[in-house]
Amino acid sequence: MQKADWIWMDGELIPWDAAQVHVLSHALHYGSAVFEGIRAYATPQGPAVLELDAHLERLERSCRVVHIPLPFEREALHNAVLETVRRNGHPACYIRPLAFRGEGPLGVSPLTSAVHVIVATWEWAGAHHAGAKEEGIDVCVSSWRRMAPGTHPAMAKAAGNYLNSQLVLVEAKQNGFHDGIVLDVNGYVSEGSGANLFLELDGRLITPPLGDSILPGITRGLVMQLARELDLELVEQRIAREMLTFASEVFLVGTAAEITPVRSVDRIPVGSGQPGPVTRSLQAAFKRAVTGQEDRGWLTLVGGA
Ligand SMILES: Cc1ncc(COP(=O)(O)O)c(C=O)c1O
Structure with a gap:
């Protein structure tokens, strides 16, 4: 509880x-x-x-x-x-x-x-089951779309927007998946029901741009910073649905999800079906930063009374 x-x-x-x-x-x-x-x-x-x-x-x-x-x-x-x-x-x-x-x-x-x-x-463990960050999760592409530009303010974390997320998540779970990925109104990959998305394809780390109906995730920004530090080639670019199938790695990022690997999309394994090296190295760098093992200025100590 x-x-x-x-x-x-x-x-x-x-x-x-x-x-x-x-x-x-x-x-x-x-x-x-x-x-x-x-x-x-x-x-x-x-x-x-x-x-x-x-x-x-x-x-x-x-x-x-x-x-x-x-x-x-x-x-x-x-x-x-x-x-x-x-x-x-x-x-x-x-x-x-x-x-x-x-x-x-x-x-x-x-x-x-x-x-x-x-x-x-x-006190809350996070968005997915124990082991999800190690094994990866199975996702589908939702039959629902993210709200179109000019309908709801997708860049705001507004309660009303989460009716869309609920539809995506419940549909995914009822069909036996852990979560759903939503396309925007133009059919490009937008994000997860409660997390942003990255994929690794042909040596580049790709994430959808802010205009593709995503929430500007704080974790997304931190992961981009870590990716640059790891010398990964990072691009914000529209993602066609089939790129999810071509990608060697896909992962979701967010406050609840942290960095959660996706091991299959619509039952098709992502890469080897195991979390890949880019996901792993970003997860390790993220963990070091958020647990205070490296001081990056990201943390505010709660302090004593
Ligand atoms: C729809 C949606 N996208 C992305 C995110 C990730 O945002 P953040 O990293 O700020 O938690 C969230 C989580 O809050 C979300 O609900």
Whole structure:
């Protein structure tokens, strides 16, 4: 069960069970909420939050595009995250900031409904089953498409966008796959249901560009940085569906997924069917960085009380 002692809500820590909303909250009816998914890792100096300010910046951008005036400055939210992790006593955890429209007149316009912000934390292993990062996962190409440009703001981490992710994930699981890959409206590879995608083909590491209906993942950015340091040839380029079949390696990256190898797409093995050397070396470099074995400035220590 995902649970902790405290949730930060609208400026104060309150007991987990006291963090309630009304059933007529605007967000519940019209999806007027934005959120973040962040991780704190165990390091020799105690828990440390990965790329906290990059996540808060994306939260601010998501708010801007869906007209949620965030009632807290960056510094207040930064401190709220650290305080919540600290008070809950997690050695490592998942962190979920959420800004949403609550009580107000129940019509489509969100503008007169109250804005609330919470930060919840809990100890969570990740997106996939134990062993997924070592063995790889089986994915399908979804029959659903990502939202087309100009429909939903795919670059915002908006709650309403996740109806698309739910459709992709449930379809994949019902058909016996671990996850689904979604094509954009033009038929190019976009991303996973909750992670960005990279593939290795003909000596190049390729990931879809921001314009192909992807969430600009924080992990995607970190993996690109690591790839450059490893002297891999990296390109942001449109990916035709069949490139998933030609690729020698495919992997998904995200806060929940970290770096998860894909071992088959639509039952066709990727490369040898085993996670490849590029995936392995990126996983190792990522692990060293997030667990504080190498200082890259990516971590914010939670610190003592
Ligand atoms: C749809 C989608 N794409 C990509 C990502 C990866 O983003 P990040 O690395 O910031 O977690 C996520 C995860 O939050 C996601 O939900």
